[in-house]
Amino acid sequence: MKRRTFIKNTAASATLLSMGGVALSCVHQNAKKITILHTNDVHSHIDPFGPNDGRNANKGGVARRATLIQKLRQENPNTLLLDAGDIFQGTPYFNYYGGELEFKLMSMLDYDAATIGNHDFDNGIEGLYAQLPNAKFDFISANYDFKNTIMDTHVEPYKIFNKSGVKIGVFGLGVELEGLVSRDAFKETKYLDPIEIAQDMSRILKTEEQCDLIICLSHLGYEYKYPDKVCDRSLARATKDIDLIIGGHTHTFLDEPTIETNAVGKHVLVNQVGCYGLYLGKVDFYLEPDTKYFSSRALRV
Amino acid sequence: MTLKSVKFLVLIFVFFSCHQAQTKQKAKSQRLTVDQNLDTDSKIDTFLKPYRERIEASMNEVLCFSVDEHKKTEGELNTAVGNLMADAVFELCAPVLKKRHDIDLDMVLLNHGGIRAPLPKGPIQMKTAFNIMPFENKVVVAQMKGSILLKLVNYLTKAKRAHPISGMELAITRNGTIKTLRIQGKEIESNRIYFVATNDYLYKGGDRMDFFQKSETVFDIDYKIRNVLIDYFTTKDTLNPKRDQRFVYTN
Numbered sequence: 001m002k003r004r005t006f007i008k009n010t011a012a013s014a015t016l017l018s019m020g021g022v023a024l025s026c027v028h029q030n031a032k033k034i035t036i037l038h039t040n041d042v043h044s045h046i047d048p049f050g051p052n053d054g055r056n057a058n059k060g061g062v063a064r065r066a067t068l069i070q071k072l073r074q075e076n077p078n079t080l081l082l083d084a085g086d087i088f089q090g091t092p093y094f095n096y097y098g099g100e101l102e103f104k105l106m107s108m109l110d111y112d113a114a115t116i117g118n119h120d121f122d123n124g125i126e127g128l129y130a131q132l133p134n135a136k137f138d139f140i141s142a143n144y145d146f147k148n149t150i151m152d153t154h155v156e157p158y159k160i161f162n163k164s165g166v167k168i169g170v171f172g173l174g175v176e177l178e179g180l181v182s183r184d185a186f187k188e189t190k191y192l193d194p195i196e197i198a199q200d201m202s203r204i205l206k207t208e209e210q211c212d213l214i215i216c217l218s219h220l221g222y223e224y225k226y227p228d229k230v231c232d233r234s235l236a237r238a239t240k241d242i243d244l245i246i247g248g249h250t251h252t253f254l255d256e257p258t259i260e261t262n263a264v265g266k267h268v269l270v271n272q273v274g275c276y277g278l279y280l281g282k283v284d285f286y287l288e289p290d291t292k293y294f295s296s297r298a299l300r301v
Numbered sequence: 302m303t304l305k306s307v308k309f310l311v312l313i314f315v316f317f318s319c320h321q322a323q324t325k326q327k328a329k330s331q332r333l334t335v336d337q338n339l340d341t342d343s344k345i346d347t348f349l350k351p352y353r354e355r356i357e358a359s360m361n362e363v364l365c366f367s368v369d370e371h372k373k374t375e376g377e378l379n380t381a382v383g384n385l386m387a388d389a390v391f392e393l394c395a396p397v398l399k400k401r402h403d404i405d406l407d408m409v410l411l412n413h414g415g416i417r418a419p420l421p422k423g424p425i426q427m428k429t430a431f432n433i434m435p436f437e438n439k440v441v442v443a444q445m446k447g448s449i450l451l452k453l454v455n456y457l458t459k460a461k462r463a464h465p466i467s468g469m470e471l472a473i474t475r476n477g478t479i480k481t482l483r484i485q486g487k488e489i490e491s492n493r494i495y496f497v498a499t500n501d502y503l504y505k506g507g508d509r510m511d512f513f514q515k516s517e518t519v520f521d522i523d524y525k526i527r528n529v530l531i532d533y534f535t536t537k538d539t540l541n542p543k544r545d546q547r548f549v550y551t552n
Binding site: 046047048058059061062063064066067068070089092093096097101104105108109122182184300 | 352
């Protein structure tokens, strides 16, 4: 099991929130607020942790997350709810029901899209395919080529959402499966270079689709000891036009998004909220003709 | 309203200017802790109830009984609970290997760290198997030469940990000198081929068991360690595992 890593302290988070608050006060009256809610690596943690579960005690639980999401959607109807993969595996719910419950619950919570994590292949690609009818949300992955698999035509590289006239392009990226997942499980799924794909995606979403906001939903991992291994931070630096990378895989607990500088000197937010549904990530974007602000917070469930 | 040319310039300005101005307010804004204050959504909870009850009932199902409690800390180089796990893997996987590949299993090696809970006294439930083995690791069988098997033995004599084994007898001095070494009751021949069952985590080099990567080939028998335990518990009425002489210190 991976140990959790707390990257930034709470004081830093408070600072960012304050800045968010100031940004808010500076924003023009008719600015549009887009709220991005996100989870990652929930790993079948449907029930809350019990009182004796150490540092996770009494946290998490999908029925509480539902209440929180409803409240936030009431506050701002211009909200997207996204998941960065590894929905499956971690509790007997998965062993007994094969992911049926995870997808049904995410549908009840009205998730807009999810990308595919390595553990989502744990019952083989057929096991993932078999559960698709239970998902009323879309799966997006731009760098898994499913052409020669049963998943062909069931996964889109990206999806565009329109919220009160704001076009939000979301594309998905997955981690290299070789070495993480047995070949028997992922079959003929081809892993394509995430940086090249992200460059293509951001060009398509920015130039062709004219999106106002571009979000990458990634299961690549926050960062690694080995500098050559692609991660969300290196992806942010090597690309342009991406506003937010929502990550997963490394179970990284970020109090606040990391701010990276992209290939053309602009800022990119990289966020991840640990694992097991303990937190819900929230990033607010404020858009008006010439500017874009954000504020972000991680909500403990 | 055109939203096309969004720029971060203003944002950056706000960042730096506000950083100075707002630090005094940092106590005001925190991560929102909602666990105590958030209601459980009744629609979700009602939907979940039958699934939860079904799993709880299944988890509480009694598969067999154990005469005593056995912790993995009870024993220097072998423990009753570790012996049970390794013997269970041997007993249930050897026939699968024989049937599918016409191969005779020689031994089992698991890792001490992989025993995640004690074997309790009294009723052994389905959840006991989930507690002892919460992970999804599966049994794999490495085909290796005797010379590589000796590296495995060398690892055990150096590690001096109660890594569960079955099919092998090993007695070492406290200095790590080998006094007894037998596999299936016989001495190791460096040119013979041996078949060692382990889990996929160790096979990939987990716990620094690098020797597995020097195997000639590996057989995946598609059997999770946890399912081995469940099947083993199901086939037994009473469990009474013992610490024994399979891996011990000697003079």
